Amino acid sequence: xxxxxxxxxxxxxxxxxxxxxxxxxxxxxxxxxxxxxxxxxxxxxxxxxxxxxxxxxxxxxxxxxxxxxxxxxxxxxxxxxxxxxxxxxxxxxxxxxxxxxxxxxxxxxxxxxxxxxxxxxxxxxxxxxxxxxxxxxxxxxxxxxxxxxxxxxxxxxxxxxxxxxxxxxxxxxxxxxxxxxxxxxxxxxxxxxxxxxxxxx
Amino acid sequence: xxxxxxxxxxxxxxxxxxxxxxxxxxxxxxxxxxxxxxxxxxxxxxxxxxxxxxxxxxxxxxxxxxxxxxxxxxxxxxxxxxxxxxxxxxxxxxxxxxxxxxxxxxxxxxxxxxxxxxxxxxxxxxxxxxxxxxxxxxxxxxxxxxxxxxxxxxxxxxxxxxxxxxxxxxxxxxxxxxxxxxxxxxxxxxxxxxxxxxxxxxxxxxxxxxxxxxxxxxxxxxxxxxxxxxxxxxxxxxxxxxxxxxxxxxxx
Numbered sequence: 001x002x003x004x005x006x007x008x009x010x011x012x013x014x015x016x017x018x019x020x021x022x023x024x025x026x027x028x029x030x031x032x033x034x035x036x037x038x039x040x041x042x043x044x045x046x047x048x049x050x051x052x053x054x055x056x057x058x059x060x061x062x063x064x065x066x067x068x069x070x071x072x073x074x075x076x077x078x079x080x081x082x083x084x085x086x087x088x089x090x091x092x093x094x095x096x097x098x099x100x101x102x103x104x105x106x107x108x109x110x111x112x113x114x115x116x117x118x119x120x121x122x123x124x125x126x127x128x129x130x131x132x133x134x135x136x137x138x139x140x141x142x143x144x145x146x147x148x149x150x151x152x153x154x155x156x157x158x159x160x161x162x163x164x165x166x167x168x169x170x171x172x173x174x175x176x177x178x179x180x181x182x183x184x185x186x187x188x189x190x191x192x193x194x195x196x197x198x199x200x201x
Numbered sequence: 202x203x204x205x206x207x208x209x210x211x212x213x214x215x216x217x218x219x220x221x222x223x224x225x226x227x228x229x230x231x232x233x234x235x236x237x238x239x240x241x242x243x244x245x246x247x248x249x250x251x252x253x254x255x256x257x258x259x260x261x262x263x264x265x266x267x268x269x270x271x272x273x274x275x276x277x278x279x280x281x282x283x284x285x286x287x288x289x290x291x292x293x294x295x296x297x298x299x300x301x302x303x304x305x306x307x308x309x310x311x312x313x314x315x316x317x318x319x320x321x322x323x324x325x326x327x328x329x330x331x332x333x334x335x336x337x338x339x340x341x342x343x344x345x346x347x348x349x350x351x352x353x354x355x356x357x358x359x360x361x362x363x364x365x366x367x368x369x370x371x372x373x374x375x376x377x378x379x380x381x382x383x384x385x386x387x388x389x390x391x392x393x394x395x396x397x398x399x400x401x402x403x404x405x406x407x408x409x410x411x412x413x414x415x416x417x418x419x420x421x422x423x424x425x426x427x428x429x430x431x432x433x434x435x436x437x438x439x440x441x442x443x444x445x446x447x448x449x450x451x452x453x
Contacts, residue, residue: 019221019222113447115293115294115297115298115301115443115444115447115448116216116257116297116300116301116304116443116444117443118443118444118446118447119447120446120447120450120451121450121451122450148256149256149257149258149287149293152287152288152293153287153290153293156288156289156290156293157290157451160290177247177248178247178248179248180248180250181250184250184251185250185253186253186254186279186282187279187282187284188253188256188279188282188284189253191284
């Protein structure tokens with residue numbers, strides 16, 4: 001069946017999004033066709049603004065509104081600037097913020113070291129992090145990369161780079177997740193959970 | 202023959218990538234079927250019972266079921282996670298190189314090769330346990346070439362067929378082997394190879410790992426064989442490998 005070009009081009013564009021196949025793409029396209037004008041107007045506007053109204057914070061490389069030099073966290077005077085939490089992606093900042101348990105600042109690497117994909121230290125925001133710490137005032141760096149092979153490699157590399165800067169370097173604890181099952185835990189996690197056990201007082 | 206709906210596979214995890222909302226797609230090298238792709242449902246959820254068993258480099262026994270178009274991992278049990286590979290960046294880099302080579306040279310649906318699988322597992326173990334990975338990696342390279350059908354000819358000249366004598370030679374990527382000095386004068390695109398480096402390569406080709414481990418190479422020969430073998434692999438693949446560059450950047 002032949003579709004008008006305008007519908008076909010929307011379907012093709014939607015298909016490029018992760019997790020959306022040809023069937024989902026055409027369903028979305030036809031939904032938009034039937035929905036009121038506002039729905040598609042709003043969507044089009046949001047899409048157009050997505051790139052033009054966002055920028056990276058010049059300190060921590062988190063995503064922020066365009067035209068701003070620093071993000072909300074970096075600008076805030078209530079946050080403790082002597083602690084920096086290093087994460088892989090901006091979404092990790094959101095996850096940590098949702099806990100309301102952290103009052104320091106962040107640094108977003110915008111990726112993770114991957115030998116097989118050929119992603120090296122220069123492809124990440126590591127140099128700005130080192131420069132930021134060299135400026136002084138930082139006492140502790142929390143390495144909060146994912147507990148995966150790539151995340152561990154990144155943490156190891158950062159530890160090596162931070163050694164000479166005289167800051168305390170910590171790594172997020174690793175152990176059993178809430179709602180987990182001891183029986184199914186892998187050796188690696190169990191070993192770390194054992195060695196990092198805490199006294200119950 | 203009847204195909205089973207579900208089967209067990211001794212596997213090494215080569216790579217993974219995100220898939221869908223919370224799933225992960227694995228590239229595996231299995232003893233039974235060679236390279237396969239398999240989907241792990243919910244692997245990116247924190248409570249996943251399988252995710253911890255499925256990091257790259259892990260030797261793991263899997264139960265795989267046929268899904269609609271992909272294999273699906275239904276059970277996973279770690280055999281050896283090689284934990285020390287992740288504690289040292291140098292070791293991580295070497296392990297990644299070993300994994301990248303097999304990933305590039307193995308193809309899906311070519312069937313299992315148990316001895317290549319064992320070589321892979323043994324090599325990861327050697328990189329983990331030995332303080333210096335040079336020998337384990339070079340030995341792996343030579344043996345991998347055997348398995349994938351590119352065994353270099355090191356005992357006779359790859360051009361004229363005369364036996365190679367103990368002197369400095371040339372090495373030709375195109376001919377896939379050593380070239381005697383006489384033929385070397387007229388041919389182009391040759392690499393020089395010292396007699397010591399040639400001896401090591403020959404030694405790796407015909408010895409067991411334990412025998413090969415007795416040889417102690419000096420720094421120049423180590424460097425020469427490393428550069429030569431990486432050049433040969435790059436020629437065979439017709440493109441750059443990612444990990445050697447990564448290792449170099451870490452060293453600098």
